[in-house]
Amino acid sequence: MVDAVPALRGTGQAVTVRDAVVVGGGPAGATLAQALAAAGRDVVLVEREAGPHDKVCGEFLSQEAIHYLRLSGLEPGRLGAVPIAEVDVSAGGKRVTCPLPFTAYSLSRRRMDEALIELARGAGSRILRGRSVQGLERCGGFWTARLDDGDTIRAQDAFVATGKHDLRGWKRPPGSQNDLIGLKLHLRLAAGQAAELAGKVELFLFPGGYAGLEPIEAGKVNLCLLIRKDTFRRIGQKWPALLDLIQVFDPHFARRMEGAVPLRDRPLAIANIPYGLVERREDGCWRLGDQAAVIPSFAGEGMSIALHSAALAANCYLHGGTAAEFTRRLRNDLSGQVGRATLLSHLLVQRKAQAALALGARLWPAALGLIASATRIQAAALRTLPVALPDQRRAVPVAPQATAP
Ligand SMILES: Cc1cc2nc3c(=O)[nH]c(=O)nc-3n(C[C@H](O)[C@H](O)[C@H](O)COP(=O)(O)OP(=O)(O)OC[C@H]3O[C@@H](n4cnc5c(N)ncnc54)[C@H](O)[C@@H]3O)c2cc1C
Known part of the structure; x- marks a missing residue:
């Protein structure tokens, strides 16, 4: 379903939005568009994908992410999300299982992201789908976003939430770990293997990388992994060769893959991820989610950071704060967590450190829970948000926005 924003029809027209693009x-x-629209602000959200789509992601929702989703009115269980109670770490077939310190969920991004856009629409945000922003600049006190078809949107404030993809002219610094490639594929496991995986996320440490396997909605399973570029190059950059590498190294992974059916021809992939980045630039632009901080996958949870940044930005903005104040506050909330997760991620792709971590986890399984706690958004950061999202919704009634057919 695509909503057109009135007066934007690919004919080089300009539209002015009172408040934010x-x-x-x-x-x-x-989440940000939902919160601002719910508070009565005039907001346009531009999303380049025209409809539901997959993303490279482990699809693991931590307690903090669930907290924020519920504040936005999204109950993961109602979308079919699967509860996850245990983590199992395997290295070369030697395994250790440990209860998670919280109940997590897993849910495909295809479903979750779409539901969040619908909530933004329901709150009164104008949604522009299937068109991308090609340029963003500030001139005369206004931000101008230039769309791929020549139209432009002018707004008082601009929020950049393009995730892994940088806007032209708005490239992020490289981060401190940027030699990893991310890959993801949905599968259907053989019945016995799926039954064994129920309620669990399994992590596999293998030479040059680590992989996560977990059940998602509708009986599917998500396999998502990170591998060092040099290792991937050595095996010819081929997905079957990568699966072979992990299966030969880890008989437990090989067992899981017996009879597994991939649900697309090839995996989705992403490279040049600036892991370890926490944005410092204070140039008047509001950067959210992966544009503000990039935490290594599995070692930390990027979705909770994305949702926290949206809640914090909405609070700051609605209380008259500036983009610079928001950037400082977010950096303060996230620097320690991102630093610890990046250190852990460096260790997770080194052969000797992998062996030491796996041995340590077998001798002291509770350490897995401690590590998971140290790489999450700290409770103090969640508690100190001045206003929660639903309060903003109650505070200002939303006027329905007109949408073109
Ligand atoms: C391998 C891997 C595994 C991961 N596993 C997990 C996990 O298990 N749990 C977890 O919490 N996090 C995980 N993450 C991190 C998580 O995916 C991100 O942190 C999260 O998606 C960030 O959300 P976002 O809203 O900032 O960006 P995104 O989710 O990337 O959304 C950005 C959106 O912007 C759109 N867009 C981009 N450019 C433009 C443009 N020019 N104009 C208009 N629209 C545009 C895109 O289409 C996209 O929909 C993982 C990441 C990777 C790489």
Whole structure:
């Protein structure tokens, strides 16, 4: 379903939005657009994908992410999300299982992101789908977003939430770990294997990388992994060769893959991820989610950061705060967590450190829970948000926005 914003029809027209243009409809952008629209602000959200789509992601929702989703009115269980109670770490077939310190969920991004965009629409945000922002600049006190078809949107404030993809002229610094490639594929496991995986996320440490396997909605399973570029190059950059590498190294992974059916021809992939980045630039632009901080996958949870950044930005903005104040506050909330997760991720792709971590986890399984706690958004950051999202919704009634057919 595509909503057209009136007066924007690819004919080089300009439209002025009273308050904000939000670029990118992932969890960060959609949640922010929902909160601002719910508070009565005039907001346009631009999302380049025209409809539901998959993303490279482990699809693991931590307690903090669930907290924010519920504040936005989204109950993951109602979308079919699967509860996850245990983590199982395997290295070369040697395994250790440990209860998670919280109940997590897993849910496909295809479903979750779409539901968040619908919530933004329901709150009164104008949604522009299937068109991308090609340029963003500030001139005469206004931000101008230039769309791929020549139209432009002018707004008082601009929020960049384009996730893994940088806007032209708005490239992020490289981060401290940027030699990893992310890959993801949905599968259907053989019945016995699926039954064994129920309620669990399994992590596999293998030479040059680590993989996560977990059940998602509708009986499907998500396999998502990170591998060092040099290792991937050595095996010819081929997905079957990568699966072979992990299966030969880890008989437990090989067992899981017996009879597994991939649900697309090839995996989705992403490279040049600036892991470890926490944005410092204070140039008047509001950067959210992966544009503000990039935490290594599995070692930390990027979706909770995306949702936290949206809640914090909405609070700051609605209380008259500036983009610079928001950037400082977010950096303060996230620097420690991102630093610890990046250190852990460096260790997770080193052969000797992998062996030491796996041995440590077998001798002291509770350490897995401690590590998971140290790489999450700290409770103090969640508690100190001045206003929760639903309060903003109650505070200002939303006027329905007209949408073109
Ligand atoms: C391998 C891997 C595994 C991961 N696993 C997990 C996990 O298990 N749990 C977890 O919490 N996090 C995980 N993450 C991190 C998580 O995916 C991100 O942190 C999260 O998606 C960030 O949300 P976002 O809203 O900032 O960006 P995104 O979700 O990337 O959304 C950005 C949106 O902007 C749109 N867009 C981009 N450019 C433009 C443009 N020019 N104009 C208009 N729209 C545009 C895109 O289409 C996209 O929908 C993982 C990441 C990777 C790489």
